[in-house]
Amino acid sequence: MTNSSLTNPGSENRIDPVVLDRPPVSADVSKTGGTGRKVRRWAAKGGFAVLDQALISGSNFIMGILLARWLIPGEYGAYSLAFSIFLLLSIIYQAILLEPMMVFGGAAEIDSLRGYLKVLTRLHWFIVFAMFAALALSAGIAHQLKPGSTLPAALAGAAIAGPCVLLFWLYRRAFYLDVSVAKAAFGALFYCIILVAGSFLLQWAGWMSAFTAFVVMALAALVTSGVLYYQLQRALPEGGTITSSGAIWRKHWGYGKWAIASSVAGWVPAYVYYPLLASFGGMTQTADLRALMNLVQPLAQFYAALSAVFLPYAARQRARHPKRGLVTAARNGTLFFMLATMGYWAVIIVLRTQVFHLLYGGKYTNVADLIPTIAVGSVLWSGTIGASIALRAMESPDTIFLAYCAASLVSVAAGIPLSRLAGVTGAVWAMNLSDAVALGMIIILLIQRVKRDIPLPGE
Numbered sequence: 085m086t087n088s089s090l091t092n093p094g095s096e097n098r099i100d101p102v103v104l105d106r107p108p109v110s111a112d113v114s115k116t117g118g119t120g121r122k123v124r125r126w127a128a129k130g131g132f133a134v135l136d137q138a139l140i141s142g143s144n145f146i147m148g149i150l151l152a153r154w155l156i157p158g159e160y161g162a163y164s165l166a167f168s169i170f171l172l173l174s175i176i177y178q179a180i181l182l183e184p185m186m187v188f189g190g191a192a193e194i195d196s197l198r199g200y201l202k203v204l205t206r207l208h209w210f211i212v213f214a215m216f217a218a219l220a221l222s223a224g225i226a227h228q229l230k231p232g233s234t235l236p237a238a239l240a241g242a243a244i245a246g247p248c249v250l251l252f253w254l255y256r257r258a259f260y261l262d263v264s265v266a267k268a269a270f271g272a273l274f275y276c277i278i279l280v281a282g283s284f285l286l287q288w289a290g291w292m293s294a295f296t297a298f299v300v301m302a303l304a305a306l307v308t309s310g311v312l313y314y315q316l317q318r319a320l321p322e323g324g325t326i327t328s329s330g331a332i333w334r335k336h337w338g339y340g341k342w343a344i345a346s347s348v349a350g351w352v353p354a355y356v357y358y359p360l361l362a363s364f365g366g367m368t369q370t371a372d373l374r375a376l377m378n379l380v381q382p383l384a385q386f387y388a389a390l391s392a393v394f395l396p397y398a399a400r401q402r403a404r405h406p407k408r409g410l411v412t413a414a415r416n417g418t419l420f421f422m423l424a425t426m427g428y429w430a431v432i433i434v435l436r437t438q439v440f441h442l443l444y445g446g447k448y449t450n451v452a453d454l455i456p457t458i459a460v461g462s463v464l465w466s467g468t469i470g471a472s473i474a475l476r477a478m479e480s481p482d483t484i485f486l487a488y489c490a491a492s493l494v495s496v497a498a499g500i501p502l503s504r505l506a507g508v509t510g511a512v513w514a515m516n517l518s519d520a521v522a523l524g525m526i527i528i529l530l531i532q533r534v535k536r537d538i539p540l541p542g543e
Contacts, residue, residue: 132265134386136256139272141385143279147297148378149443150283152371154292157447159234161367163294164374166238168355170246173215175347177250180340181207182257183476186395188335198320201258203329207336208254212247219243234294234367241298245305252305255312264319271312278304342482349488353495353518357511360503372508375448376458379432379439383425383462387469390421395473411534417470418527425466429459454512461516467523471530483529491522 152160185204223239230236252275259268282300286292354377361369432439433456440452468487475483495518502510 132269133260133390136265136269136272137385137388138382139269139276141382143272143276144385145378145381146280147283147301148374148381150287151292151294151297152375152378152443152447153445154287155294157371158367159238159294160374161362161370162234162238163297164370165235165358165362165367166242166294166298168358169219169239170242170249171355172348172351173219173246174250174253175351176215176344177211178253179344179347180336181211182253183395184336184339185254185257186260187339187476188332197258197261198317200332201316201320203332204254204258205251206329207333208251209247212250216243216246219246238294238298241295245298245302248302248305248309252309252312255309255316258316259312259319267312267315267319271308271315274311275304275308278307342485345482345485345489347488349485349492352492353488353515353522356492356495357499357503357515360499361508361511364504365507369507372448372451373511375440375444376451376454376508376512378443379455380458380462383428383466386424387421387466391469391473395476411474411530414470414474414530417473418467419470421466421469422463425463429456429462433459451508454509457509457512457516461512461519464516464519464523468526471526475526475530475533478533480533483533484526487522487525487529490525491518494518494521 151163155163181204185200188200219239220243223236223243226233226239227236252271256268256271259265259271279300282304283292283297286296286300357373358370361373436452436455437449440449472484495514498517499511499514502514504510506513
């Protein structure tokens, strides 16, 4: 709106997820038995990944709801705007660090993960310093322009929280690389407990604000990052040929430059409306939109959970199997995500009055009737996930950029007049239009990319 337990394995004991549970040639094990174990293993891994993302989504969702109840609409709007800017910076970070890590760490760097992670940690601090120093500077400028506004404090809080939260994301995702998704889920639980407990403590002390909400995020992320780093050092094997920092940066940048463009283009259709509504209708309308979009967050994290599991696997499938299998996976994934999204919104729509009363205690009921409209766009957007995974596994983020760029153009062209004329309602309909364009474009581009792809050996 957006990580079993291999303890100290030696490099000779590394387990490849694709061949795990494959019986030895001499073993008298039926194909059915081997397939069953593989299915159970993937079910367990997928379950822990969903749990991991559910905990992160749950903590963010709870924070959003608590702040909507505790803060006045204007301050909650400032928090929402600062959080949307943080998300813009975070998706740039994900594009240049986390997404390439899932592709290269699942294949090319799999034999030297310890050294690979050390290099990524150094790159992390270099990247976040550049991004969040700019955000801190913008907080100072905003304070000079509007000394009485709550926005400068919210931006300053985001500048503090950003580096810590992204370090936490980096170490969580590292557990997806042939290590232990269960331990990533443990980290998410640890973070969630600290964040929620710290928030209640701040509210009890009377110190809760847009700024302190980000500070407690930073504290929770920093403590959890230390715990996860210790576990990673025990779990990751030593040895292997360590690629130089410069070579890793060039690989990540070669992949990430298009992923950054596609990520920024993907941010626009979802988040450009916060600054637009803040300009046209004030922070109160921004808070109204955030109250609606809080309901989308569980789905977004559900998508992220399964994407984190399937992307490294899809990358290996791309390298080892015919492209026909990747296309089938994209089709099935698209149907799965869309049907799951429809089921979620069917429940929310029926209970929307009760849901808003339960979550917001009587606030924001003026936009509750927009939930069915939000659901339409959410279903359309969910349809892009399966195709996006396939295109990323084919190392083709440039095609994703084209699809999201088209959606961004529609967002700006339709979003500015509709947000100005119809406020939150206009913004929601502009979102739906851009989501429809994104889905149509990404399907067309995937088909074209597959047609011109060079056939792999054995195809």
